[in-house]
Amino acid sequence: MKKITIIGTGYVGLVTGAGLSEFGNRVICTDIDKNKIEKLNSGIIPIYEPGLEEIIKRNISDNRLLFSSNIEDAIMQSEVVIIAVGTPMGANGATDMSFVHSAVETISINLNSYKVVCTKSTVPIGTGKEIISQISKKVKNNNLFDYVSNPEFLREGSAVKDFLWPDRVVIGTDNQNAYQIMCDIYRPLYINKNPMTQTSIETAEMIKYASNSFLALKISYINEIANLCEALGADVHDVANAMGQDGRISEKFLHPGPGFGGSCFPKDLEALLYISKNKSLSMETVNAAIIVNKNQKKRMANKLINLFDGNINNRKIAVLGLAFKANTDDVRESPAIDIIKGILGNGGIVNAYDPIANNEMSKIFHDIEYFDNIYDSVKNVDGIVIITEWNEFRSLDLQKIKKIMKGNIILDTRNILDMDELSSLGFVYDNIGRIKK
Ligand code: UDX
Numbered sequence: 001m002k003k004i005t006i007i008g009t010g011y012v013g014l015v016t017g018a019g020l021s022e023f024g025n026r027v028i029c030t031d032i033d034k035n036k037i038e039k040l041n042s043g044i045i046p047i048y049e050p051g052l053e054e055i056i057k058r059n060i061s062d063n064r065l066l067f068s069s070n071i072e073d074a075i076m077q078s079e080v081v082i083i084a085v086g087t088p089m090g091a092n093g094a095t096d097m098s099f100v101h102s103a104v105e106t107i108s109i110n111l112n113s114y115k116v117v118c119t120k121s122t123v124p125i126g127t128g129k130e131i132i133s134q135i136s137k138k139v140k141n142n143n144l145f146d147y148v149s150n151p152e153f154l155r156e157g158s159a160v161k162d163f164l165w166p167d168r169v170v171i172g173t174d175n176q177n178a179y180q181i182m183c184d185i186y187r188p189l190y191i192n193k194n195p196m197t198q199t200s201i202e203t204a205e206m207i208k209y210a211s212n213s214f215l216a217l218k219i220s221y222i223n224e225i226a227n228l229c230e231a232l233g234a235d236v237h238d239v240a241n242a243m244g245q246d247g248r249i250s251e252k253f254l255h256p257g258p259g260f261g262g263s264c265f266p267k268d269l270e271a272l273l274y275i276s277k278n279k280s281l282s283m284e285t286v287n288a289a290i291i292v293n294k295n296q297k298k299r300m301a302n303k304l305i306n307l308f309d310g311n312i313n314n315r316k317i318a319v320l321g322l323a324f325k326a327n328t329d330d331v332r333e334s335p336a337i338d339i340i341k342g343i344l345g346n347g348g349i350v351n352a353y354d355p356i357a358n359n360e361m362s363k364i365f366h367d368i369e370y371f372d373n374i375y376d377s378v379k380n381v382d383g384i385v386i387i388t389e390w391n392e393f394r395s396l397d398l399q400k401i402k403k404i405m406k407g408n409i410i411l412d413t414r415n416i417l418d419m420d421e422l423s424s425l426g427f428v429y430d431n432i433g434r435i436k437k
Contacts, residue, residue, distance in 0.1 A: 172204025226433025301342025321388025
């Protein structure tokens with residue numbers, strides 16, 4: 001087991017630090033945000049991630065995990081330093097690397113002994129080589145570090161599970177000593193099945209973008225198929241099920257919806273486009289996934305307006321679900337943003353409800369009403385639109401809802417409501433790519 005410093009305590013840094021301490025390593029999670037560190041040391045976890053609080057508390061009490069804003073001291077104590085800072089999208093799709101470069105600078109001046117320097121943040125292909133030269137310029141003795149790329153494949157809402165039981169762990173390095181050290185920190189993972197994969201640095205960086213953009217492409221593809229199903233009277237659920245039975249396709253990420261959101265897919269696809277353009281290469285598939293996704297989000301508002309025969313002026317609509325997906329409070333790039341804009345832009349009024357994302361969305365839309373109870377949010381509304389596939393929406397008491405709402409219109413953008421029930425209760429409804437009952 002090793003002594004590890006994680007630089008950056010966002011989604012990736014926090015889950016990685018907690019996970020590696022769970023594997024028996026001694027981990028110091030660091031951040032420049034002293035307030036965030038103080039909260040973490042007092043047991044307040046700044047993000048909602050199922051299972052994270054418990055794993056953090058357990059490893060703090062076992063003295064394997066601690067939080068500090070003294071990044072320099074943490075680096076000097078550690079054998080492995082993992083960069084997990086944010087790499088937000090900058091102008092025209094370029095990645096803002098300022099946090100990464102700042103972390104590398106801090107590492108460079110605190111290499112008091114040999115360390116493995118590892119990047120877990122999603123960074124443009126070629127960054128590893130840049131980091132190696134940035135550090136080499138600072139330190140006289142190049143034997144003081146080796147560099148590895150170790151991209152993350154964590155989904156929000158299941159990040160702890162994805163870390164503790166990964167499909168694969170990609171280690172990009174050509175140095176066997178560094179590779180062995182990385183295998184050591186992940187040792188509990190390959191006691192039975194070995195998910196460790198060694199590649200070159202650039203290959204590891206590419207695997208991250210290639211994986212995310214393919215998953216996003218799958219979603220945009222099934223969304224276009226769903227739209228065509230609607231026009232042709234086919235059922236996208238049956239299409240996706242039969243497609244998924246082909247092992248080469250798999251049924252995963254073939255669920256049609258309002259479009260993908262989150263902090264990764266949109267950013268990573270734009271970054272990949274930007275990287276390819278810099279090499280005068282086009283990525284038509286990635287570009288198509290982005291365009292289709294933008295159109296799909298806009299399409300939801302049009303579907304809703306069509307249900308009101310083209311006019312939602314002064315209509316009150318309950319938007320159920322604000323997070324970009326279930327089991328997270330993250331609203332970044334959420335399709336809920338587009339549907340709220342569409343409703344407000346066409347003179348409608350919005351009642352908003354999400355089990356945990358109300359507060360995050362209120363930072364974007366201040367002048368809509370938020371409810372902490374689903375049934376209060378639908379009282380006397382003309383229509384309902386479901387945007388996030390929260391489990392509580394799958395078990396809605398539709399009979400009760402029909403009684404308390406004023407109108408009878410429902411747009412189910414996640415295909416989670418039973419169409420027989422909707423019809424029998426007299427709802428006028430729409431969804432994505434289904435043959436209506
Ligand atoms: C994604 C990748 O899955 C993960 O491997 C990477 O490390 C980070 O980006 P995340 O964005 O957290 O994870 O969530 P994910 O579950 O991938 O969903 C992304 C978006 O796609 C969500 O808006 C979700 O609603 C949507 N989605 C997903 C679909 O519309 N249909 C699907 O079948 C799956």
